[in-house]
Amino acid sequence: MEEYFVRRHSKRPPTHPGEILREDVLPSLGLSESEAAKRLGISGQQLHGILASAHPVTTEMALRIGKFAGNGPGLWLHMQQEYDLWHTEQGMRNELSKIETVVSSNLGESFAYR
Numbered sequence: 001m002e003e004y005f006v007r008r009h010s011k012r013p014p015t016h017p018g019e020i021l022r023e024d025v026l027p028s029l030g031l032s033e034s035e036a037a038k039r040l041g042i043s044g045q046q047l048h049g050i051l052a053s054a055h056p057v058t059t060e061m062a063l064r065i066g067k068f069a070g071n072g073p074g075l076w077l078h079m080q081q082e083y084d085l086w087h088t089e090q091g092m093r094n095e096l097s098k099i100e101t102v103v104s105s106n107l108g109e110s111f112a113y114r
Helices: 017-029 033-040 044-051 059-069 073-097
Strands: none
Touching (some): 017 059
């Protein structure tokens, strides 16, 4: 039986979107953390939590960052989802290995995860 894991190809955790914002976006824009928080319409404490990878990028925050950076919310949500999935899977690895995968031709290819 084949084992199912969300991120079979990577043992390295995905980068938290706050790290991308901290290391790439803000420096390229020449903005301080406080100026970015002001432009995003949030508190400096809120932004600091995200930049420190201590808080997730929520859908609301993804909308704010996507508008601010000009690349839309999808990228920020996707990065957060990959980060969350990888870390959750690591914590559930033993439990997931005990769950048998059920294969049904009634589900069809539309439900297959690749």
